[in-house]
Amino acid sequence: MPQRIEWDSCVHWATTKGYEEYLLAKDDIVMALDRPWITEGFKIALVDGEHLPALLIQRTARIRATDINQKYLYHCFINGGFDKHTNITGSLVPHISAKDIKSFEIMLPPIDLQQQFAAFVEQTDKSKFVDTGTRLVNVLPARI
Helix, strand or coil, X not given: CCCCCCHHHCCCCCCCCXXXXXXXXXXXXXXXXECCEECCEECXXXXXXXXXXXXXXXXXXXXXXXXXXXXXXXXXXXXXXXXXXXXXXXXXXXXXXXXXXXXXXXXXXXXXXXXXHHHXXXXXXXXXXXXXXXXXHHHHHHHC
């Protein structure tokens, strides 16, 4: 599913020994390289810390920013025109290459603004899970 990892459907290995270079870390961006866009959207996700250790699988990119806020970069891929940048509409099996990822240009504000943006988006995303009926009940009596 896009923008999340279906951990329940993942294959679980007894050990990660010998696969250290494929270990994922909290806030790694993982992106499907084959058929990255499906009906539900773009197959990209941030790795959460709750399901580690986890390994990178074949035909999936792991993206770790060095001088960019990781969550800011993640939202640039989702909302910053990456779909238009890759222009994969003519292929029967759409594919993203490392070149597509490396050549994707984003606006790069100072790191403090990136962090503020990431914090704002994270807070906004959390608000999606608030029961809107409860919020209305809490707000309406004060206005009546």
